[in-house]
Amino acid sequence: xxxxxxxxxxxxxxxxxxxxxxxxxxxxxxxxxxxxxxxxxxxxxxxxxxxxxxxxxxxxxxxxxxxxxxxxxxxxxxxxxxxxxxxxxxxxxxxxxxxxxxxxxxxxxxxxxxxxxxxxxxxxxxxxxxxxxxxxxxxxxxxxxxxxxxxxxxxxxxxxxxxxxxxxxxxxxxxxxxxxxxxxxxxxxxxxxxxxxxxxxxxxxxxxxxxxxxxxxxxxxxxxxxxxxxxxxxxxxxxxxxxxxxxxxxxxxxxxxxxxxxxxxxxxxxxxxxxxxxxxxxxxxxxxxxxxxxxxxxxxxxxxxxxxxxxxxxxxxxxxxxxxxxxxxxxxxxxxxxxxxxxxxxxxxxxxxxxxxxxxxxxxxxxxxxxxxxxxxxxxxxxxxxxxxxx
Numbered sequence: 399x400x401x402x403x404x405x406x407x408x409x410x411x412x413x414x415x416x417x418x419x420x421x422x423x424x425x426x427x428x429x430x431x432x433x434x435x436x437x438x439x440x441x442x443x444x445x446x447x448x449x450x451x452x453x454x455x456x457x458x459x460x461x462x463x464x465x466x467x468x469x470x471x472x473x474x475x476x477x478x479x480x481x482x483x484x485x486x487x488x489x490x491x492x493x494x495x496x497x498x499x500x501x502x503x504x505x506x507x508x509x510x511x512x513x514x515x516x517x518x519x520x521x522x523x524x525x526x527x528x529x530x531x532x533x534x535x536x537x538x539x540x541x542x543x544x545x546x547x548x549x550x551x552x553x554x555x556x557x558x559x560x561x562x563x564x565x566x567x568x569x570x571x572x573x574x575x576x577x578x579x580x581x582x583x584x585x586x587x588x589x590x591x592x593x594x595x596x597x598x599x600x601x602x603x604x605x606x607x608x609x610x611x612x613x614x615x616x617x618x619x620x621x622x623x624x625x626x627x628x629x630x631x632x633x634x635x636x637x638x639x640x641x642x643x644x645x646x647x648x649x650x651x652x653x654x655x656x657x658x659x660x661x662x663x664x665x666x667x668x669x670x671x672x673x674x675x676x677x678x679x680x681x682x683x684x685x686x687x688x689x690x691x692x693x694x695x696x697x698x699x700x701x702x703x704x705x706x707x708x709x710x711x712x713x714x715x716x717x718x719x720x721x722x723x724x725x726x727x728x729x730x731x732x733x734x735x736x737x738x739x740x741x742x743x744x745x746x747x748x749x750x751x752x753x754x755x756x757x758x759x760x761x762x763x764x765x766x767x768x769x770x771x772x773x774x775x776x777x778x779x780x781x782x783x784x785x786x787x788x789x
Contacts, residue, residue, distance in 0.1 A: 408532040413525060413754030417738060421748035433778045434748045435766045438574065438721070441774075442639040442694075445687040451679035452672050460671035466663045467655075468495025468647070472674040475681045476647055484606070484617045486630065488649045494659045495674065497666040499604050499633040499646035504530055505665065506629050506648060507566070509657040510598055511536045515565035518556065522724075522755030522763070524574045524602070537563060542758055545726070548715065549578040553587040560591065566598045572605040572615055572719025575755050575765040579609065579719040582616045589621045598654075599628045604646075605720040607637040610696050613718050619649070626651045629658070636721075638680050639691065645669060645677050695721050698768040698775055705779035706766070709786055723766040724752070730786070734761045744788070745781035 418436055425432045467473065473490035480486040496502040503526055511517060513535040519527050521540040531538050541556045543549040551569075569588070571580040580588075592599050599618055606615040619628040633646030648658050699716070702723045706714045711729040727737045734751035741747045741764075752763030768775055 405533055408535060410525070410529050410532055412529070414750055417742075417748055417750050417754070421742055424742060424746075429746045432742075432746045432748060433770075433774060433781070435768070435770065435775075435778055436748050436750050438636070438767055438769060439641050440636065440639040440691070440721075440769045441771050442687075442691050444638065444640050444643070445680075445685065447683060447685050447687070448638060448640070448676050448680045451683075452676035455672035455675035460675060462671065464668045464671045464674060466668050467659050468493065468669065469671060469674045469678075472678050473647075475678045476649070479681045480630075480649060485620045486617055486649065487625070492652055492655050493647055493649050494655050494662055495669055496633075496646045496648065496662060497669060498635060498644040499602070499631055500526060501644075501662070501666055502631045502633070502646040502648050503527060503600075503602070505658050505661040506600055506631065507531065507534060507536075508661045509654070510566050510600075510629075514563065516561060516563040518559055518564060518567040518597075520551070520568065520570060520573070520756075521758045522575055522752060522760045523568070524570060525754060527568050528756075536565075539564070540756065540758065543573070543576060543578065544759065545715065549573065549576040549724070551580060551584055551588070553584065553591060556588070557591055560595050560597070564595060564597045566600055567592065568600045568602065569618065570602040572608065574605065574720055575722045575750075575752070575763075576724040577715070577717025577720050577722050579613055579615050585616055585618045586621060589618055589624050592627055593623050597627070599624065601628055601630045603630060603632050604636055606632070608692065608695055608721060609719045610699055611718065615719060626654075629654055634677055634680060637688065637691070640677075640680070643673055643676070645673060694772070695768070698770075698772055699723075701772060701775060702766065702768045702779065705776070705783075709779070709783045711786055712782075721767060721769045723768060725749075725764045725766055726762060727764055728762045734763060737764055740789075741782055741785060744785040745778075747778045747781055 473493040477488045507530045516537040517531050539559050619630045629650040634640040703716045714723045714725045734753045738751040750765040752760030
């Protein structure tokens with residue numbers, strides 16, 4: 399047989415999937431009580447008002463192909479939401495709807511980056527960015543998010559990483575996996591660097607409504623001079639608990655949206671109309687179920703923060719956004735992979751080793767998702783405490 403594409407040589411393994419597969423194997427071998435704290439998948443069902451809108455759209459016959467860029471009613475609703483919630487000024491023509499945020503990342507990086515370009519990625523970082531950059535043979539330059547700076551980006555360090563080849567800076571705020579939200583002051587400094595050195599900013603804001611303690615998550619695209627060089631990525635998976643519906647979007651200047659849409663047109667092509675109609679309803683008729691989910695995430699955050707910090711050898715900062723705890727394991731004197739294996743074997747709790755998100759600082763951390771129910775979270779923390787005490 400002839401050789402497969404060399405593209406496969408540049409694809410790093412999906413580390414979160416590997417952890418899940420290992421846990422599933424243990425489950426099949428007898429660990430039937432395995433608890434999975436690995437996935438960024440909310441445990442809530444999609445709210446009924448959204449599902450009903452989808453059913454009504456199906457019954458009305460919206461089952462044909464839809465515009466590649468997305469239905470006008472959804473793009474208009476997204477533009478209105480961005481203006482109302484985040485003071486971002488976009489028209490419907492400056493938005494493209496994608497099959498989830500993952501496709502948005504793929505389309506955007508393919509539209510911006512080619513071999514030889516450099517992309518600035520946070521360390522730690524959601525693995526898809528790293529994987530796609532490898533596929534594109536782009537140079538990956540990492541900037542570190544450190545505990546002693548509350549995992550805030552250091553613009554002084556960032557400027558040292560910028561070269562003549564720098565094409566794109568990726569920002570994830572609120573951040574996966576650390577749960578940190580970038581401050582307006584930091585974003586203003588980043589904006590100045592982007593304009594000084596002429597690079598694009600990919601702003602991943604998928605968690606920007608899962609916030610705590612009355613915190614706000616400002617958007618860099620709202621700052622002067624940044625709309626034309628920023629691609630804002632968001633979607634419906636997290637806040638509306640619509641992970642399986644696969645709806646994301648990109649908002650940017652007309653020229654950049656035209657480029658992203660061109661890439662998108664050769665991939666997923668278009669999204670089902672009935673799903674897009676449901677998303678319009680999600681935005682325009684939001685009910686109390688969304689506020690309920692936000693309140694539940696805060697309860698879970700508060701419990702995890704207290705419970706983890708009461709376990710000898712573990713500590714974690716208090717997340718200000720998203721639904722992840724970034725657990726420091728240095729005092730256990732284990733690597734991230736060893737610690738993940740330890741808790742999987744001895745507590746039947748699956749956690750993601752931090753090196754999945756970056757090796758520089760990730761090797762001393764575990765990521766715990768608290769998108770599970772509070773009862774499951776309590777049991778996981780109880781088992782982890784018992785395992786450490788018995789060690």
